[in-house]
Amino acid sequence: MKPDIKICGLKTPEAIDRALKRGATHIGFIFFEKSPRYIEPDLAAKLAEPARGKAKIVAVVVDPTNDELDEIVSLLKPDILQLHGNESPEHVLTIKALYGLPVMKVFSVRTADDLKRVEAYIGIADRFLFDAKAPKGSELPGGNGISFDWSLLSWLDGSIDYMLSGGLNKDNVADALANTTARGIDVSSGVESAPGVKSVAMIDEFFDAVEGADAPIMASGS
């Protein structure tokens, strides 16, 4: 089965156009002001228009207030809310009830302990996203371009719907798909030429690598 592919932290029509042409199933906008990928909700709404109905529009928020969500949801009209902070299960339920949108809850992973809270969100979050925990000193909870030890996810038996992120790029995405049960992959800095600057060439290379991962391996000599 083809994985879902989310290109996150988009800020230009060119990058969105290329992501859509290559078959992105999800496009993400970052509403975390300290991020080089931060975008105002009204600009995100304009940029997202060509994607409507073609790819799911994801609003990435970190421990959001209702005022922030009111503005983002009313302007952008996202299909999914990605909660990338320390939102409790109760907070996730409240957000779902208020906005009627599916939630992808993020877990930031460095050690097995970081996964202990997952169970509390089963049946509450619509999907999980496992990302690398930010390195010490980073101001960003995500988008740091670092990976984590995917074997920590080996207890997930495939019945849990999750996306994988954290330092994915053209060189490691095939391994990520081969070594996890992720039904989707999510990339941001791996398709950037500088922090916050998406490269259409790198978006192409990333999709090429995913498509290559799908191709059956030919026996030598055949």
Ligand SMILES: O=C(O)c1ccccc1N[C@@H]1O[C@H](COP(=O)(O)O)[C@@H](O)[C@H]1O
């Ligand atoms: O990208 C950001 O700046 C960001 C800021 C705040 C929360 C999440 C953020 N990005 C998320 O991080 C992961 C992967 O990033 P990367 O590929 O390692 O650069 C992805 O889920 C983004 O949505």
